[in-house]
Amino acid sequence: MAKVMVVTSGKGGVGKTTSTAALGAALAQGGQNVVVVDFDVGLRNLDLVMGAERRVVYDLINVVQGDAKLAQALIRDKRLDTLSILPASQTRDKDALTEEGVARVMAELEEKFDWVICDSPAGIERGATLAMRHAEIAVVVTNPEVSSVRDSDRIIGLLDSKTIKAEKGERVDKHLLLTRYDPARAQRGEMLTVEDVLEILSIPLLGIIPESEEVLKASNMGSPVTLSNAASAPARAYHDAARRLMGETLKMVVPNDKKRFFGKLFTRRAA
Amino acid sequence: MNVFSLFRRRGSAPVARERLQLLLAHERATVGRSDLVSILREEILAVIAKHVTVDRDKIQVKMERGGSVSTLEVDIEIRTPSQAELALSA
Numbered sequence: 001m002a003k004v005m006v007v008t009s010g011k012g013g014v015g016k017t018t019s020t021a022a023l024g025a026a027l028a029q030g031g032q033n034v035v036v037v038d039f040d041v042g043l044r045n046l047d048l049v050m051g052a053e054r055r056v057v058y059d060l061i062n063v064v065q066g067d068a069k070l071a072q073a074l075i076r077d078k079r080l081d082t083l084s085i086l087p088a089s090q091t092r093d094k095d096a097l098t099e100e101g102v103a104r105v106m107a108e109l110e111e112k113f114d115w116v117i118c119d120s121p122a123g124i125e126r127g128a129t130l131a132m133r134h135a136e137i138a139v140v141v142t143n144p145e146v147s148s149v150r151d152s153d154r155i156i157g158l159l160d161s162k163t164i165k166a167e168k169g170e171r172v173d174k175h176l177l178l179t180r181y182d183p184a185r186a187q188r189g190e191m192l193t194v195e196d197v198l199e200i201l202s203i204p205l206l207g208i209i210p211e212s213e214e215v216l217k218a219s220n221m222g223s224p225v226t227l228s229n230a231a232s233a234p235a236r237a238y239h240d241a242a243r244r245l246m247g248e249t250l251k252m253v254v255p256n257d258k259k260r261f262f263g264k265l266f267t268r269r270a271a
Numbered sequence: 272m273n274v275f276s277l278f279r280r281r282g283s284a285p286v287a288r289e290r291l292q293l294l295l296a297h298e299r300a301t302v303g304r305s306d307l308v309s310i311l312r313e314e315i316l317a318v319i320a321k322h323v324t325v326d327r328d329k330i331q332v333k334m335e336r337g338g339s340v341s342t343l344e345v346d347i348e349i350r351t352p353s354q355a356e357l358a359l360s361a
Contacts, residue, residue: 146287153295161307189284196288
């Protein structure tokens with residue numbers, strides 16, 4: 001039975017797409033059969049972040065409207081054969097997504113994969129509510145910053161009311177993924193701490209992704225950070241988060257890159 | 272900027288936390304879960320109205336989300352029948 005998970009946040013630019021790609025790749029590396037689905041119709045980016053932008057032929061809207069078969073639209077990752085991507089449409093608008101159409105595609109994906117990970121668009125409109133509609137697990141991506149925390153609170157409210165689970169009187173399994181975290185600044189009182197955010201949002205913590213240059217490097221190269229540099233701090237944090245999603249209990253740590261200072265120095269000299 | 276603001280710089284995160292806590296306490300009571308609260312309000316009203324006469328304006332439904340539990344507060348005012356009305360119905 002497939003697990004349907006939405007990666008959502010309310011606010012834009014906090015790391016939904018980065019996290020979808022990184023978690024999807026980490027789960028796929030663990031042997032799970034994973035599909036990542038881009039729900040950001042009109043502003044698709046998951047394909048680009050994953051380096052599949054030149055292989056897009058058909059998209060989610062084509063499948064929803066019956067113009068293409070699901071198998072024609074799915075793109076298999078070149079690095080991991082257990083990872084697939086279903087891109088969003090770049091030319092259509094979000095009204096092209098119908099609730100029935102999405103339900104049909106989700107049912108078909110659930111048959112084929114172990115994990116269906118839906119990358120939600122920012123905002124609280126149709127695209128975002130459709131992305132969360134079928135989810136049983138939600139990853140709420142939050143930056144330690146006031147506007148992001150406020151929007152996450154709003155999204156948590158929607159997860160508790162607009163999902164199929166909520167309408168049946170059940171609960172979506174919600175998790176907090178704190179991204180762009182800087183432990184040193186938090187310690188100096190310049191940034192909300194993990195504890196602050198957890199106290200305010202009161203949902204369990206899935207992982208803490210440290211602020212890191214590696215994230216931009218990975219997206220420049222079109223690779224999930226968990227694949228491009230698995231030893232980097234954000235990659236280790238995402239790998240831990242993925243293992244927690246698989247039910248493992250791991251100590252919560254914030255990995256850092258700084259130990260590799262001398263290593264970096266050498267690679268720069270050599271280059 | 273003065274000498275005091277240099278000392279205060281340490282405290283920007285606590286300020287953020289307090290502002291958020293205040294704001295969200297308010298938003299959760301109004302916009303956030305308005306759907307759920309209004310649905311609950313209507314359904315609770317319907318059940319109560321089957322058995323006793325209630326004034327729509329005399330019902331208050333509040334929801335507060337806390338750390339481990341959330342509370343639903345329902346406040347319904349029911350008019351106590353006067354002696355005369357009791358005598359009539361008897």
